[in-house]
Amino acid sequence: MNIRRLKDNISSRLMLAATVFACLLFFSMLIGLYIRARPILSLVPISDLLFSSVWGPSDGKFGFLPFIMGTLWVTGLATIIAVPISLLSSIYLSEYAGNSLRNAVKPLIDLLAGIPSVVYGLWGVLAVVPFIKNTLAPALGVETIGGYGVLAGGIVLSIMVFPIIISVTGEVLRSVTQDMREVSLSLGATKRQTIKHVVLRKARPGIFAAIVLGFSRAFGETMAVLMVVGNVPKVPASVFDPAYPLPALIANTFGEMMSIPLYDSAILLAALMLLIVVLIFNILARMVLIKIEKGVI
Amino acid sequence: MSEIHIEIDNVNAYYNGNHALKNISVKIQKKQITAIIGPSGCGKSTLLKCMNRLIDLTDGVTYSGKILIDNEDIFARKTDIVNIRKKMGLLAQKPIPLPMSIYENIAYGPKIHGTKKKSDLDAIVEKYLKLVGLWEEVKGRLNSPASQLSLGQQQRLCLARGLAVEPEIILCDEPTSALDPVSSQHIEQQLLKLKKDYTIVIVTHNIHQAMRLADYVIHLYLGELVEHGLANEVFENPKEERTRAYINGIFSPDLKIDSEENLKGKMCPYNFVYAKQALHNLEDGKILKIIVDDPLAVTEVPRGMEADGHKVLIVKQINKKDWEIVIQK
Numbered sequence: 142m143n144i145r146r147l148k149d150n151i152s153s154r155l156m157l158a159a160t161v162f163a164c165l166l167f168f169s170m171l172i173g174l175y176i177r178a179r180p181i182l183s184l185v186p187i188s189d190l191l192f193s194s195v196w197g198p199s200d201g202k203f204g205f206l207p208f209i210m211g212t213l214w215v216t217g218l219a220t221i222i223a224v225p226i227s228l229l230s231s232i233y234l235s236e237y238a239g240n241s242l243r244n245a246v247k248p249l250i251d252l253l254a255g256i257p258s259v260v261y262g263l264w265g266v267l268a269v270v271p272f273i274k275n276t277l278a279p280a281l282g283v284e285t286i287g288g289y290g291v292l293a294g295g296i297v298l299s300i301m302v303f304p305i306i307i308s309v310t311g312e313v314l315r316s317v318t319q320d321m322r323e324v325s326l327s328l329g330a331t332k333r334q335t336i337k338h339v340v341l342r343k344a345r346p347g348i349f350a351a352i353v354l355g356f357s358r359a360f361g362e363t364m365a366v367l368m369v370v371g372n373v374p375k376v377p378a379s380v381f382d383p384a385y386p387l388p389a390l391i392a393n394t395f396g397e398m399m400s401i402p403l404y405d406s407a408i409l410l411a412a413l414m415l416l417i418v419v420l421i422f423n424i425l426a427r428m429v430l431i432k433i434e435k436g437v438i
Numbered sequence: 439m440s441e442i443h444i445e446i447d448n449v450n451a452y453y454n455g456n457h458a459l460k461n462i463s464v465k466i467q468k469k470q471i472t473a474i475i476g477p478s479g480c481g482k483s484t485l486l487k488c489m490n491r492l493i494d495l496t497d498g499v500t501y502s503g504k505i506l507i508d509n510e511d512i513f514a515r516k517t518d519i520v521n522i523r524k525k526m527g528l529l530a531q532k533p534i535p536l537p538m539s540i541y542e543n544i545a546y547g548p549k550i551h552g553t554k555k556k557s558d559l560d561a562i563v564e565k566y567l568k569l570v571g572l573w574e575e576v577k578g579r580l581n582s583p584a585s586q587l588s589l590g591q592q593q594r595l596c597l598a599r600g601l602a603v604e605p606e607i608i609l610c611d612e613p614t615s616a617l618d619p620v621s622s623q624h625i626e627q628q629l630l631k632l633k634k635d636y637t638i639v640i641v642t643h644n645i646h647q648a649m650r651l652a653d654y655v656i657h658l659y660l661g662e663l664v665e666h667g668l669a670n671e672v673f674e675n676p677k678e679e680r681t682r683a684y685i686n687g688i689f690s691p692d693l694k695i696d697s698e699e700n701l702k703g704k705m706c707p708y709n710f711v712y713a714k715q716a717l718h719n720l721e722d723g724k725i726l727k728i729i730v731d732d733p734l735a736v737t738e739v740p741r742g743m744e745a746d747g748h749k750v751l752i753v754k755q756i757n758k759k760d761w762e763i764v765i766q767k
Contacts, residue, residue: 240497320534323492324596328547328603329524338546343537 171416178410181403190410196374203407205414207374211291211384212415214377215366218295219302219359224352226299227306234307235314236336247308254304262368265297270369273381283381289371292380297365302355309354313347314340353426357419363388387415443468443607443637444489449503451484451493458484460661462503466654471629471638473652473669475645477684481661482641486609489639490526491519507607524551526607527600527636529625532616533592535584536599540576543584543595547603566598570628590621597628608632610640614647619737626651645685646740646753649673657681695764696724702760706734710742717748717767725751725766731759739763 181190185203193204234243274288317340325335341348371383372393395408444466451459459481466472474482487493489505491512505512512522524547536543544563545553553559563580567573572594576587584595593613600608610629614622629638629651642648648655652669657678665678676682699716701709713728720726730739740750743765752764 318534319495320530320532321536323495324528324530324534324536324599325546326495327490327492327523327526327528327609328550328600329520330547330550331520334550338550339536 171413174409174413174416178406178413181406181410184403194376198401198404198407201403203403203410205387205411207376208385208387208390208411209414210376211370212360212386212388214291214380214384215294215298215370215386216356216359218291218380219298220352220356222295222299223302223306223355223359227303227355228310228348231307231310231314232336232341235311236332236340247311250304250307253300254308258301258362258365259368261297261301262365265293265365265369269293269296278381283379285381286371286373286383289369290381290383291370291377294366294370294384294386295380297369298359298362301362301365302359305358306351306355309351310344310348313344313351316347317343350426353422357422360419360422361388361415363392367392387411391415441468442466443507444639445504445506446485446488447504447506449485449488449501449505451481451488451499451501453484453496454498458661459488459501462658462663464656464663464666466637466639468637469633469635470653471633471640471651472654472656473648474639474641474656474658475643475648475684476658476664478643479660480658482643482658483611485658486611486639486641489607489609490523490528492523492528494519524603525605526609527597527603527605529593529597529600529608529610529613531612533589533596535587535592535595538584539581540584540587540595541580543599544602547599551603562602566602567595569601570594570598571624572598588621590617590624593617593621593625594628597625601632605636607637607639610638610642612641612643614644619741620734622647622737623733646736649754657684659684694725695727696720697726699726699728701728701735702731704730705732706738707742709735710739713739713743713763713765714746717743717765720767722767725764727762727764729756730761730763736761736763740765 181203190203190205191209192206193202194206195202195204196207234246238246270288270293272288273290273293274285277292278285278288321339321343322335325339326332330338366386367389370386370389372385372389373383374385374390375382377384391408391411394404442465446462446464446466449459449462450457462481462485474485476482484493487496488501489507489512493499493501501513503513507522507525510517510522512519536546538546541563544566545559548559548562553562564573564577567576572591575591576595584592587595593616597608597613608629613629614625617625626647629640632638633653640648640651649669654667655669655672656666657664657672657676657680659680665672665676665681667677672681673685676685697716697720699713701712704712709728709730709732713726716728717726728739730736736753740753740763743750743763749766750763751766752762754762756762
């Protein structure tokens, strides 16, 4: 009897320890990054770090604005491209397509999610960048740096985000019960009205979650973006300009040029910023989700 | 007699090759309640779904024949099914509120059919909530989610929502099977009231409900139409042996009553308590007959008795106020 209780006790404690460990990891990362970033934070005012666009580490100038803006541009563009296309295709797949088409397409989309990001990057360099350089930019009469820039990054990233949004949205749409559709149809609604007013409304929180999931992947994605955005530390003025997102900065420079004072601290600060931004996104998403759940669904 | 509203002509339906409805031909009277009865899996719901063609949504279904509503064949290719469905309100097995507020649930139908003005919508919402007796209960919280209502209230909301598109026919698919006795009674009373303006078709496996409500009865068995006709004729003197057997599963006309208890004037739950006491004094298998006049007892006592493991053999209205319930211990 006692041994059984002892086992019960031990196993519950073990599980508690594992949970605490997992949670602590996040905070230890946060604290570790903060400690390493402190030297630069104590020397350069935070407003300079965030809002100055001068990046000259050898002169001791560390303005992160180009990187922050680069991240926002690329992620924003990717989301703008990905959301409508992936929403429409997942609505088509779950509401209109027959079973056989759905069963054929689903594994294909899952496969898309499993492709390593470096392959996407290569595809971007070999297909997207030349297309922008040779076809799109001349047609629109704009100058590009060999096709590299925000647009190439946004396109590559949006394709990486598709499978996430499509598959999560698809699951959510299929979780709306058939009864609900029948009710709407029995009231004389057309299929389009039913989808718009009932199915999408019921699925709204889930679709929102799908978009946020896609967005967070886009935000932190490093390899593929780094290969096609041009990596010029300047605030982009249009989608044809090159950009230098935060993850690319970290991946490109950490471990090199460490002889420059404060460089190492600046890169760790960039990592800290990325972590905090993703955290803020998640908190915002949760808050909206909670709000939607409390509201009329 | 009265007019024919729905004419079902030689309808066959197949689910993945399984013959679910076999040559069904029957006429449904206007402004009457027609109950479709029969055991589970006999095709009751399938027949109902054919009438508004929601059967189209089921994968692997094929059907043939004709269903004429106001002389328009709803199976015909050129028929605009969206307009046909507008003529038919649907009350499903369990209440399914749309994911919106109470107000929007009622306003949804009129809105998609083109009513835009807020004042018109307000009037519609009030009218139909009053019609189903829900207005007083919800008028202060029209904008709260419909899912916050109790199940019984939700089912009345669903009824009001169906009525708000001004249908001519109400199709009910076991509309009280998920509800408690009081809410079930509420819905039944609404249906009886609505009969004067609407043609009602109700699928039910509850034969007592069919007896309480129906003017006409259609008995289906394994996809075949066994018998149909006026409710009291079918129930009292079925022409078909299978109908007799189905009804007798619940009705045993030549029962030997071992004990009788008159519980008129006793309210719920006292009538139930007295009935239980009377049963307690009997041996297993003996039969008790009780007479009640509390309308609540008609559904509540049989339910309670079945929950206690006794067998309810008969629930029958014997005159205007009184009901007879026969229970086997």
